[in-house]
Amino acid sequence: MDHRPILLVEDNPDDVELTLHALKENNVANEVLIAHDGNEALEILFGEGVPSQKTSAPRPALVLLDLKLPGTDGFDILKRIRNNDSTRLMPVVILTSSKEHSDLLKGYRLGANSYVRKPVDYDHFLTVVRQLGTYWLTLNEPIT
Amino acid sequence: MWLVILFALAVSVILGLLEYSLGPETVDRRLFSTVHITIEILRVNFAFAVFGVVWLSRKYSMDRRSLVIGMAFLAVGVLTILRLLTSQDMPSMGGATENVSHSLYFSLFLRYTIGTVMLGAVFIGREIPVTARQTRAALWATAVYLSLVTAMVLAPGSPLPDIQPVDAGLDPLLVELEFGTMVVSFLAAIGYARIATRLHDMRYALVSIGLILFAQAGFAFMESPTSNDAVFLIGRATALVGFFLVFLAIMQASLHLPYLRLERAIKDHKTTKAEAETKTAELRMLAQDLTERRLVEAALRKSEKGYRDLVETATEGIWRIDSDSKTTFVNLQMADMLGYGADEMIGRPITEFVDPDSKGVLEQHLDLRKSGVKERYDMPFIRKNGEKGYFLVSATPSFDELGEYSGSVAFLSDITERKQMEDALRESERRLFRFLVDLPVGIVVSDTNGRYLFANDKAAQILGKDVEPNIEADKTTGFYEAYIAGTDQLYPKEKAPIKRALAGEASMVDDVEIHKPGEIIQIEIWGAPVTDQEGNVLYGIAAFQDITQRKESERLVSDLNRDLEVQAKRLVDINKELEAFSYSISHDLRAPLRSIDGFSSILLEHQSSQLDDKGKDYLNRVKLGCQRMGQLIDDMLKLSRITRDEMTWENVDLSEIARSVLADLKKAQPDRKVRLVVEDGIHVQGDERLYRILMTNLLDNAWKFCQKKQRAVIEFGVTTINGERVHFVKDNGAGFDMKNVDKLFVPFQRLHSSLEFAGTGIGLATAQRIIHRHGGRIWAEGEVGKGATFYFTEGRRGASVGETT
Numbered sequence: 001m002d003h004r005p006i007l008l009v010e011d012n013p014d015d016v017e018l019t020l021h022a023l024k025e026n027n028v029a030n031e032v033l034i035a036h037d038g039n040e041a042l043e044i045l046f047g048e049g050v051p052s053q054k055t056s057a058p059r060p061a062l063v064l065l066d067l068k069l070p071g072t073d074g075f076d077i078l079k080r081i082r083n084n085d086s087t088r089l090m091p092v093v094i095l096t097s098s099k100e101h102s103d104l105l106k107g108y109r110l111g112a113n114s115y116v117r118k119p120v121d122y123d124h125f126l127t128v129v130r131q132l133g134t135y136w137l138t139l140n141e142p143i144t
Numbered sequence: 145m146w147l148v149i150l151f152a153l154a155v156s157v158i159l160g161l162l163e164y165s166l167g168p169e170t171v172d173r174r175l176f177s178t179v180h181i182t183i184e185i186l187r188v189n190f191a192f193a194v195f196g197v198v199w200l201s202r203k204y205s206m207d208r209r210s211l212v213i214g215m216a217f218l219a220v221g222v223l224t225i226l227r228l229l230t231s232q233d234m235p236s237m238g239g240a241t242e243n244v245s246h247s248l249y250f251s252l253f254l255r256y257t258i259g260t261v262m263l264g265a266v267f268i269g270r271e272i273p274v275t276a277r278q279t280r281a282a283l284w285a286t287a288v289y290l291s292l293v294t295a296m297v298l299a300p301g302s303p304l305p306d307i308q309p310v311d312a313g314l315d316p317l318l319v320e321l322e323f324g325t326m327v328v329s330f331l332a333a334i335g336y337a338r339i340a341t342r343l344h345d346m347r348y349a350l351v352s353i354g355l356i357l358f359a360q361a362g363f364a365f366m367e368s369p370t371s372n373d374a375v376f377l378i379g380r381a382t383a384l385v386g387f388f389l390v391f392l393a394i395m396q397a398s399l400h401l402p403y404l405r406l407e408r409a410i411k412d413h414k415t416t417k418a419e420a421e422t423k424t425a426e427l428r429m430l431a432q433d434l435t436e437r438r439l440v441e442a443a444l445r446k447s448e449k450g451y452r453d454l455v456e457t458a459t460e461g462i463w464r465i466d467s468d469s470k471t472t473f474v475n476l477q478m479a480d481m482l483g484y485g486a487d488e489m490i491g492r493p494i495t496e497f498v499d500p501d502s503k504g505v506l507e508q509h510l511d512l513r514k515s516g517v518k519e520r521y522d523m524p525f526i527r528k529n530g531e532k533g534y535f536l537v538s539a540t541p542s543f544d545e546l547g548e549y550s551g552s553v554a555f556l557s558d559i560t561e562r563k564q565m566e567d568a569l570r571e572s573e574r575r576l577f578r579f580l581v582d583l584p585v586g587i588v589v590s591d592t593n594g595r596y597l598f599a600n601d602k603a604a605q606i607l608g609k610d611v612e613p614n615i616e617a618d619k620t621t622g623f624y625e626a627y628i629a630g631t632d633q634l635y636p637k638e639k640a641p642i643k644r645a646l647a648g649e650a651s652m653v654d655d656v657e658i659h660k661p662g663e664i665i666q667i668e669i670w671g672a673p674v675t676d677q678e679g680n681v682l683y684g685i686a687a688f689q690d691i692t693q694r695k696e697s698e699r700l701v702s703d704l705n706r707d708l709e710v711q712a713k714r715l716v717d718i719n720k721e722l723e724a725f726s727y728s729i730s731h732d733l734r735a736p737l738r739s740i741d742g743f744s745s746i747l748l749e750h751q752s753s754q755l756d757d758k759g760k761d762y763l764n765r766v767k768l769g770c771q772r773m774g775q776l777i778d779d780m781l782k783l784s785r786i787t788r789d790e791m792t793w794e795n796v797d798l799s800e801i802a803r804s805v806l807a808d809l810k811k812a813q814p815d816r817k818v819r820l821v822v823e824d825g826i827h828v829q830g831d832e833r834l835y836r837i838l839m840t841n842l843l844d845n846a847w848k849f850c851q852k853k854q855r856a857v858i859e860f861g862v863t864t865i866n867g868e869r870v871h872f873v874k875d876n877g878a879g880f881d882m883k884n885v886d887k888l889f890v891p892f893q894r895l896h897s898s899l900e901f902a903g904t905g906i907g908l909a910t911a912q913r914i915i916h917r918h919g920g921r922i923w924a925e926g927e928v929g930k931g932a933t934f935y936f937t938e939g940r941r942g943a944s945v946g947e948t949t
Binding site for chain 1: 727732736737738741744745746770778781
């Protein structure tokens with residue numbers, strides 16, 4: 001199991017709370033780094049911006065990326081991640097409520113590893129999170 | 145003739161009687177001798193005269209008869225001389241006074257010579273010419289004869305017996321011989337008398353009388369016993385007369401007649417000559433005439449041939465009629481033009497060749513001919529086959545020497561084709577003219593001087609004034625108050641299409657205003673030049689129409705268009721908004737829902753101890769509400785996508801889709817027993833994805849509403865309603881009340897509660913949206929408890945209802 005942190009890029013605090021809860025429910029013990037917008041995400045990943053966070057933290061094992069973000073949108077972050085050598089191969093799962101086919105396409109084109117829709121129903125959400133955790137942190141072979 | 149001869153006879157008879165009655169009266173010797181010799185000399189003269197005439201005229205009028213007579217009288221002359229010489233009265237000459245036998249013999253021979261020769265001459269053919277040789281021969285014969293006779297009489301050894309002495313009277317032998325001479329002479333006289341009467345020739349009459357007298361002289365001799373008495377002398381005298389008559393006759397024959405003949409001949413010759421000359425002159429003239437005539441004839445023939453050729457080869461028909469208008473001649477061309485043979489037309493009046501309506505007109509033309517008028521006119525003629533042909537007739541009358549109308553000749557050319565073309569042209573012109581007049585466009589035609597030649601009614605109507613022919617094109621703008629649209633400036637004449645047309649330029653302007661009393665109209669003017677083959681401008685044509693309405697409409701249209709554009713833009717914006725909206729929804733609306741549901745769940749999960757049953761129940765209802773809302777949002781999104789997304793048009797196998805959808809349904813609920821009836825091979829043209837959604841919705845519904853039915857049957861097929869191909873999905877499930885049929889396709893409008901049957905009520909609205917986008921129709925029939933059937937028709941591309949792009 002990959003014990004490195006998970007980067008959650010999500011602007012909605014409720015969604016943040018629910019996601020954290022879901023992770024805990026599913027016994028995912030990895031540290032969760034939270035970025036509320038693009039800047040914070042980039043800073044965490046590349047150490048840019050305000051040097052208030054811990055920049056020496058180990059590379060995230062998984063990025064859970066929401067698309068609808070204030071300012072820089074999820075796709076830009078994805079681009080940055082994929083353009084940077086140090087993060088190119090990092091697993092990025094787009095976790096969004098958008099059912100738009102165009103978003104799906106764009107996500108895959110830009111190099112997302114996975115595209116998952118956030119269900120409204122919490123129970124379903126729990127299942128989704130569990131499956132994601134199981135897969136990406138346990139089953140999937142990471143690059144260390 | 146005979147009368148003369150009879151007279152001579154009578155005289156002879158009288159003389160004879162006289163001599164008989166006289167008896168022997170002796171006459172004084174000396175007187176006797178004188179008279180006797182005188183008579184004898186005269187006799188010799190006449191005898192020689194006869195010979196002389198005959199001889200001298202031998203070249204001209206000698207024929208056998210006259211030759212013989214001439215020779216005879218030569219002999220007679222000689223014998224008479226000899227007789228005289230040997231008679232008593234010439235003793236010195238050897239005339240014996242005692243023996244007169246020599247002279248008697250000479251006398252005898254003399255008389256016989258005359259008598260026989262003359263008689264013989266009767267039988268000689270008249271006017272047999274003699275040759276010179278024959279004449280010479282006759283002369284020699286006579287000479288020989290005379291010699292013989294002389295020898296016979298005078299020679300001493302002559303066989304002739306002596307005849308009696310002087311006064312002894314006549315020997316009976318001598319009397320007989322003398323009688324013989326009388327007879328012969330008399331016969332000869334008759335002969336000549338006959339010839340004389342036959343030929344009515346005086347000469348022969350004279351001869352005849354001479355011979356009669358001569359015969360009478362013989363009688364006298366016979367009666368004279370002594371031969372020296374008065375009777376004797378009378379006899380000699382009578383014979384002298386006889387000689388004289390013969391001489392006359394011979395003169396006539398040999399001299400007079402020939403001279404007469406000559407004279408006549410000369411006269412004749414003269415006449416003949418004159419005649420000949422006249423004749424020659426005539427002949428010469430004739431010859432000249434002839435030559436001239438021949439030349440003229442030749443020239444005439446040539447000219448005639450020339451004319452004939454002209455007539456025959458003329459491409460025009462030539463028709464000659466006489467004063468009764470009967471055809472006297474038609475050339476080949478004319479006959480051909482009417483389809484007749486030339487001989488069929490000869491003799492028939494020209495009026496027979498036109499139809500009855502034209503006859504009157506033709507006769508009028510013919511009357512003009514009779515008054516000497518020549519003219520050219522059109523006339524329809526009827527061909528042999530009944531066709532009507534039009535001809536141009538060029539007719540000239542002719543008159544004889546008396547100035548009387550003798551007929552006319554006409555040249556005809558076939559103008560049927562031309563006439564047809566003219567008629568066609570006229571018809572087309574008429575149509576054109578009518579068309580021009582009826583055109584809802586004003587047309588004016590101007591000549592190169594700017595004068596208006598033609599304007600139709602519409603032109604005047606549009607301009608509000610009659611088109612004046614005398615207004616020059618330059619003054620037009622002022623006269624008709626043409627201004628630049630929207631200004632008070634008179635329309636510049638250089639721009640005016642009619643002016644430009646006259647300069648050879650085709651143009652169009654539509655910014656012309658006409659200020660009429662009470663209104664301002666806008667007109668559009670097209671101008672074009674009409675040129676001849678060399679490109680010179682003949683006329684300018686301008687066509688114009690009142691475009692006020694049009695301009696108004698145009699303004700309206702452009703306004704509308706602007707509005708439309710605005711609308712369209714707004715629609716696009718709306719669509720974009722919708723798109724954005726949908727996008728928002730998929731994110732923003734969900735998020736709170738997620739929160740609500742999420743935290744509710746967590747509460748239920750982790751704070752259940754602090755919640756009573758009612759609290760748990762309420763939290764459950766909260767969760768349910770969120771789920772429902774989530775579903776609604778999803779459905780709405782789906783519906784809007786149906787409307788927004790672009791359609792493809794391809795062949796869609798509905799049967800296959802139906803089967804696939806039903807299979808999925810069956811897989812999801814394998815326990816349900818539903819009989820499925822799907823017709824094969826149902827194809828439509830449309831968007832495959834949308835049709836799939838359609839079929840899914842309809843079949844889902846059917847599946848859903850059948851769930852309470854024991855023997856559920858779901859059918860999909862195609863049928864024909866009112867000649868139209870209609871697809872249907874039929875179930876025998878819960879059905880619906882027909883009074884609610886209008887609510888079926890309204891989004892979110894449900895006929896059953898969600899407790900009965902799940903669903904948001906978007907399925908049928910979606911189905912309708914899909915069918916409408918394909919341009920088809922969808923409707924339903926149902927009966928509560930029995931089932932429902934949903935019908936839809938296939939649409940056509942481009943016929944979609946309420947399609948938005």
